[in-house]
Amino acid sequence: MSVGRIAFAGFAAGAAFMYFADPDRGKRRRALIRDQSVRMSHRFSGLMDKAARDAANRARGAACAFRSAFRGGATLDDVVVQRVRSKLGRLVGHPHAVEVSSSGGVVTLSGLVLRSEEAHLLRCVKAIAGVRGVHNRLEAHDSSEHISSLQGGRRRESRSELFQQRWTPALRVAAGALGGTLIAYGIRGKRPGAIAGGLAGAALLGRAVLNRELADLAGIGDGARVAAFDKTIHIQAPPEEVFKFLSDYQKLPLFMSHLKEVRDLGGEKSHWVAEGPAKIPVSWDAEITQSVPNKLLAWRSVPGSIVETQGVVRFDANSHGGTRVNIRMAYKPPAGLLGHYISALFGADPKSEIDDDMVRLKSLLEIGKTRVHGVRVEKQSLEVRPAGSA
Secondary structure, rough: OHHHHHHHHHHHHHHHEEEHHOOHHHHHHHHHHHHEEEEEHHHHOOOOOHHHHHHHHHHHHHHHHHHHHHHOOOHHHHHHHHHHHHHHHHOOOOHHEEEEEEEEEEEEEEEEHHHHHHHHHHHHHHHOOOOOOOEEEHHHHHHHHOHHOOOOOOOOOOOOOHHHOOOOOHHHHHHHHOOOHHHHHHOOOOOHHEEEEHHHHHHHHHHHHHHHHHHHHOOOOOOOOOEEEEEEEOOOOOOHHHHHHHOOHHHHHOOOOOOOEEEEEEOOOEEEEEEEEHEEEEEEEEEEEEEEOEEEEEEOOOOOOOOEEEEEEEEEEEEOOOOEEEEEEEEEOOOOHHHHHHHHOOOOHHHHHHHHHHHHHHHHHHHHHEOOOOOEEEEHHHHHHOOOOO
16 A cells, blocks of 8 residues: 555544544534444345346336237237326326327227327337237327316326436445446556446445436536425524524524624625535525514525525424424535435534534523533623624
8 A cells, every 4th residue: 555545544534533433512423423333224125125126126027027028819908008198297288188098909098199299109109019000090189278188297207227216225236346447447547447447336325325317416507405394493483583583593593503703794685604515614695585583584595605595494483382484495515425424424414413503593592502612602691792793
């Protein structure tokens, strides 16, 4: 092993030891890793069980298709109709408007269809197993205007299983095994091809393990999906008090551990600074999109922000004189979902942080005190302290 690799391995081992042996939060971090490991072990066992059943079902289906190909003979008309109907949702945008019947394997299509979809529908139906011919009795229309059966709806595109958003269990296991093999090949080899194979293997393994599209994992493109979560907590305080406290967002850093600063920019806009991975500050601008006193508070990051986020907080009075606070939040991390899952493994993702922050908020409003960053914070001091001061 080269000197550089030894030095890097030593640095990584030392950093990990310091992280988990921290006298203040080390015990919690070790417990979190242990719990996450147990959870991942259970999920892996479940995935392997599903993959085994999936592979067995596919094998039986392939065997039946093979026997059917050499058996010959006519297919029952009811079977042909069901095969055609199962395909309609991917061939036209309004499958309910198309009627299907079969006689001797000759399929008759009737009903309403858009003219732009007619040729594609007929061509695909002719290719279905058991179909010997197609009678076209469809009523084609150039537009769906004033035709109730053709309103709304859209045609779903047929995509290869490899390009589906979610992979089947058997495909995930196979892709993960291939990805691990490519990674091992890339680590052992020194040629550019081996390195490229290792990188491709890492991407394939991540795609298989997390079961999300690569664009989502890397956070690439405007269409990349985001991480989302929903949190509900009951606070024994009236909605007016809870809403007033949370809407004064310049005071949020005083009890929310991941926030460093929130500055009011005027015009319902604000500047936020939070502690990111490795304690690197991350900042963005946000704006209030909806505010209903004592009922609802919604926000989103302004276009072009490093952290794209949006959410809504609802305040509902409960029967005990308290408030049911529901937080729905979605965000796209700078490193994509891969960065989100890595952070979640160490309890540093927004979901874990919001959980802890809401516990501190509950303590602050119900008993008047809490602790953040190892410092005692009292509700009375927040009420007299100028907004935005730390």
